[in-house]
Amino acid sequence: MAPLLEISSLRAYYGATEALHGLSFSIAQGGITTLLGANGAGKTTTLRAISGLVRREGSIVFDGRPIDKMATEDITRLGVAHVPEGRGTFVGLSVEENLKIASYGRRDKSGVRRDLDLVFTYFPRLKERIAQQAGTLSGGEQQMLAISRALMLGPRLMLLDEPSFGLAPLIVQEIFQIMRRINEEAGVSMLLVEQNAALALNLAENAYVLETGTVVMAGPSAELKNDEGIRKSYLGY
Amino acid sequence: MEQLIQQIASGLASGAIYALVALALVMIFTATDHLNFAQGEMAMFSTYICWQFIQWGFPFWPALGFTILFSFLLGVAIERVILRPLHNASVLSIVVVFIGLLAIFHSLAGGIWSHTIKNFPSPFPNVTFAGSGYIGAHQIGMILVSLLMLFALFAFFRFTPLGLAMRAAAQNPVSARLVGVKVDWMLALGWGLAAAVGAVAGAMVAPVVYLEPNMMASILLYGFAGALVGGISNPAGAVFGGFLVGVLENLVAYFGNLTEKTFGIYIVGNGEKLTVALIIVITILTLKPAGLFGRTTVRRV
Numbered sequence: 001m002a003p004l005l006e007i008s009s010l011r012a013y014y015g016a017t018e019a020l021h022g023l024s025f026s027i028a029q030g031g032i033t034t035l036l037g038a039n040g041a042g043k044t045t046t047l048r049a050i051s052g053l054v055r056r057e058g059s060i061v062f063d064g065r066p067i068d069k070m071a072t073e074d075i076t077r078l079g080v081a082h083v084p085e086g087r088g089t090f091v092g093l094s095v096e097e098n099l100k101i102a103s104y105g106r107r108d109k110s111g112v113r114r115d116l117d118l119v120f121t122y123f124p125r126l127k128e129r130i131a132q133q134a135g136t137l138s139g140g141e142q143q144m145l146a147i148s149r150a151l152m153l154g155p156r157l158m159l160l161d162e163p164s165f166g167l168a169p170l171i172v173q174e175i176f177q178i179m180r181r182i183n184e185e186a187g188v189s190m191l192l193v194e195q196n197a198a199l200a201l202n203l204a205e206n207a208y209v210l211e212t213g214t215v216v217m218a219g220p221s222a223e224l225k226n227d228e229g230i231r232k233s234y235l236g237y
Numbered sequence: 238m239e240q241l242i243q244q245i246a247s248g249l250a251s252g253a254i255y256a257l258v259a260l261a262l263v264m265i266f267t268a269t270d271h272l273n274f275a276q277g278e279m280a281m282f283s284t285y286i287c288w289q290f291i292q293w294g295f296p297f298w299p300a301l302g303f304t305i306l307f308s309f310l311l312g313v314a315i316e317r318v319i320l321r322p323l324h325n326a327s328v329l330s331i332v333v334v335f336i337g338l339l340a341i342f343h344s345l346a347g348g349i350w351s352h353t354i355k356n357f358p359s360p361f362p363n364v365t366f367a368g369s370g371y372i373g374a375h376q377i378g379m380i381l382v383s384l385l386m387l388f389a390l391f392a393f394f395r396f397t398p399l400g401l402a403m404r405a406a407a408q409n410p411v412s413a414r415l416v417g418v419k420v421d422w423m424l425a426l427g428w429g430l431a432a433a434v435g436a437v438a439g440a441m442v443a444p445v446v447y448l449e450p451n452m453m454a455s456i457l458l459y460g461f462a463g464a465l466v467g468g469i470s471n472p473a474g475a476v477f478g479g480f481l482v483g484v485l486e487n488l489v490a491y492f493g494n495l496t497e498k499t500f501g502i503y504i505v506g507n508g509e510k511l512t513v514a515l516i517i518v519i520t521i522l523t524l525k526p527a528g529l530f531g532r533t534t535v536r537r538v
Contacts, residue, residue: 053411081415090408100398101413102416
C-alpha cells in the first residue's frame with residue numbers, strides 16, 4: 001500500500017537558519033508513527049513544516065498529493081490535523097466554540113455530528129464543561145480539547161506535538177489510551193512527537209529518531225525499544 | 238437638577254460616538270496588536286463620501302448604506318494592499334504607515350472637497366417630544382443608531398460562524414490556521430468592519446461637529462481614551478469606556494460651572510473638560526493599567 005505521508009529531502013527554515021537538513025521518512029496508512037529525539041532535534045519543526053507553518057523546501061506528499069506548496073488552511077482541510085505544542089487552546093472561547101470552529105470547513109454535516117458524539121464518548125469531561133471558557137480548563141482537559149478539536153476536522157492524519165507535556169502520569173495514560181482508540185476506531189493515522197520515548201514507543205508501531213535535523217535511526221518500535229545501545233544514546237532511558 | 242440630567246443625556250449621546258470609535262479601534266487592536274491612528278481620518282473621509290451621495294440627491298439612509306459598503310471595501314483594501322506586505326514589519330514601521338494613512342486621507346478630503354466647513358444633515362426629524370427639554374432628537378437618534386450598531390456587531394461576533402472565525406483568528410492565529418480559518422482574510426474583514434463602524438460614527442456626529450477634515454481629531458482622542466479606560470482588549474469594556482468618557486467630560490463642565498456659580502471661584506469649565514477628562518482617564522489607568530475590564534496578560538518566561 002502506498003504510504004499516507006511521504007517526505008523526502010525536507011528542509012525547513014527559521015529566518016535564514018536551516019533547522020531541518022534534508023529529512024526523509026514516510027508514514028503508513030492507518031498506523032501510528034513516532035518521531036523521537038532530544039530537544040532541538042527538529043521534531044516540532046518537522047510537524048510545523050508538514051503543516052506549512054514554517055518555510056520549507058523538499059517534497060511532502062499526502063495521500064498522493066503534493067502539499068509542500070500549500071497554505072496551512074488548505075492542508076488542514078485536506079485532512080491533516082495538527083495538535084500543536086502547548087495545545088493551542090482558544091482560551092477566550094467556550095469549549096463548544098473551540099470544537100465548532102474546527103468543523104466549519106466541513107460539508108458532511110452528519111459526519112460532524114457523529115464526530116462530536118465520538119468526542120464526547122472519548123472525553124465525557126468535555127461534555128460537562130461544554131459552556132465553560134476553555135482557558136479555565138486544566139492542562140489535561142485542554143489537551144483533550146486540542147485532540148478533540150483536531151478530531152472535529154474529520155482528519156485522516158493527526159500530527160501530535162508532545163501531548164504528554166506537563167501532565168500528570170495518570171492523565172497522560174488516559175489520553176494515550178484514547179489516542180489508541182481514535183487510531184483504531186476512527187481509523188485516523190498519527191504522527192506523534194514525544195520527549196517521553198518509552199511512552200511513545202509503546203503506542204507507535206514505527207519510530208524515527210532525529211538528531212540535529214536529520215533522521216539517524218528508523219525501525220519498528222519493538223526493535224528500537226529492545227536495543228540497549230540506541231536507548232542509551234538517543235532515547236535517554 | 239434639570240441641567241444635570243441634560244448634561245448626562247448629551248454626554249451619553251457623544252459617548253455613543255466615542256463608543257463606536259473605541260470599538261473600531263479595539264477590533265483592529267485585538268486582531269493585530271496595533272492601534273490604528275488613521276481610524277478617525279478614515280471615518281472623516283467616509284463621512285465626506287456620505288455627504289457626496291447626499292449632494293447627488295440620494296436620501297440620507299441609502300447614502301449612509303452606500304457609504305458603509307464603500308468604507309468596508311476601503312478598509313479591506315487597505316489591509317490587503319498596504320498592511321499585508323508589512324506583516325512581519327516592526328511596530329514602528331506600522332505606526333509610520335498609520336500616520337501616513339492619516340495624512341493621506343486628511344489631504345485627500347481637503348483636496349477633493351476643500352477645507353471649508355460644511356453643514357451635514359441630520360436624518361432625524363426635529364420634533365419636540367416628552368423629555369425633549371433634556372435631549373434633542375438627533376442626540377437620541379445618535380444613541381439609538383450606535384446601540385443598534387453595537388448589538389448587530391455583538392450578534393455577528395457571537396452567533397455567526399464568520400464571527401466566531403474572526404474571534405478565533407484574533408485570539409490565536411496559529412491555532413486558527415490549524416483548524417482551517419483563513420486568518421489573512423479575517424484580518425482584512427476586521428479592517429473592513431472597523432472602517433464601516435467608523436463611517437457610521439462619522440455620519441452620526443457630523444451634524445453636531447460639522448463636516449471638515451479635522452472633525453474626527455478630538456473624537457478619535459476620546460475614542461482612544463474610552464478604549465483604554467474600558468480595556469483595549471475587551472470590546473464590551475471599550476464601549477462602556479466610550480460612554481463613560483462622554484458622560485465624564487460633560488459632568489466635569491457641569492460641576493465646574495456649578496462651583497463657579499456657588500463659590501465664585503473658577504476652577505474648570507467647558508474649556509478644560511477635555512483636559513480633566515483625560516486626567517481622570519490617566520488616573521484610572523495608573524490604578525488599573527489594563528483598563529477597568531481589560532485582561533492583564535501574564536506571560537510565563
